[in-house]
Amino acid sequence: MxxxxxxxxxxxxxxxxxxxRVFAGATRQFPIASGYAANIFNGDVVKLINDGTIEKDTGTATATPVGVFVGCSYTSPALGYQLFSQYYPTGTVASDIVAYVVDDxxxxxxxxxxxxxxxxxxxxxxxxxxxxxxxxxxxxxxxxxxxxxxxxxxxxxxxxxxxxxxxxxxxxxxxxxxxxxxxxxxxxxxxxxxxxxxx
Known part of the structure; x- marks a missing residue:
């Protein structure tokens, strides 16, 4: 085996x-809307929507990806300081949620x-x-x-x-x-x- x-x-x-060609770890930062109601995990497919934010792309046989989500940062409403997270927890309320996306x-x-x-x-x-x-x-x-x-x-x-x-x-x-x-x-x-x- x-x-x-x-x-x-x-x-x-x-x-x-x-x-x-070498992948040098480049990502683009996209906002996630405050309170967006879905988990987005490291390695998930994401898409742009018409307000300029991203959401999880749930497509299977069809999809409209802008890239792959590899983490995010936001100011924790509970702790009051910036967190860097492997995934976006559903319903997070913050005005500065930023997703890191491999968009090439x-x-x-x-x-x-x-x-x-x-x-x-x-x-x-x-x-x-x-x-x-x-x-x-x-x-x-x-x-x-x-x-x-x-x-x-x-x-x-x-x-x-x-x-x-x-x-x-x-x-x-x-x-x-x-x-x-x-x-x-x-x-x-x-x-x-x-x-x-x-x-």
């Missing part, structure tokens, strides 16, 4: 950029593969490279702040699916042609910066 074992999904983790349309992400419609780890063969897939939205973990988003092991050439598989991750394969993690990017035109229609 390969090491390390991937036992559960963990969201989208930036690894580099198209063409093998050329960013590549590592993500776990799960069985269609579940959070159960599954595999794809190398033939999945170049195909598209859908996001599987599973609730994140408040104890760690980590996302549990994954992609489906069912891949296709369907142009409207939001994820393009770029490569497989050999280090965690469970067999000669059984990969539980893949490298992905946004399918062309899905990212909000590449979509000709405004927010």
């Amino acid at each position: 390969a090491y390390p074992t991937v036992s559960a999904p963990y969201g989208l983790k930036p690894v580099n950029l198209v063409g093998g 349309p050329d960013a590549l992400f590592k993500v776990a593969v799960t069985a269609a419609g579940t959070a159960n780890i599954a595999t794809v063969a190398r033939t999945a490279v170049g195909n598209n897939s859908v996001l599987i939205q599973t609730a994140g973990v408040t104890a760690t702040g980590d996302s549990k988003i994954s992609i489906s092991s069912t891949t296709a050439t369907t142009a409207t699916q939001p994820i393009r598989i770029i490569d497989v991750v050999p280090e965690t394969a469970t067999g000669a042609d059984a990969f539980v993690e893949v490298i992905v990017k946004w399918n062309w035109g899905m990212h909000q910066y590449q979509n000709a229609t405004g927010v």
Whole structure:
């Protein structure tokens, strides 16, 4: 068996950029509306809305991402000082909530593969490279702040699916042609910066 074992999904983790360019950790800061009523976890997909703030993108077969959430900061209403958090807790009331988002349309992400419609780890063969897939939205973990988003092991050439598989991750394969993690990017035109229609 390969090491390390991937036992559960963990969201989208930036690894580099198209063409093998280095991902230097660059993020863009976007506001989150005070009181926004949804958790946003590290590795979740987020989208811009028409008031200039971001929200969690809950899309699966379709999505309109501006990027991937990797944390936030805000002045704690209970403590009275600025906190830096792995995730945004639902309903947080503050006037200065800022999300840190990997918003480069050329960013590549590592993500776990799960069985269609579940959070159960599954595999794809190398033939999945170049195909598209859908996001599987599973609730994140408040104890760690980590996302549990994954992609489906069912891949296709369907142009409207939001994820393009770029490569497989050999280090965690469970067999000669059984990969539980893949490298992905946004399918062309899905990212909000590449979509000709405004927010």
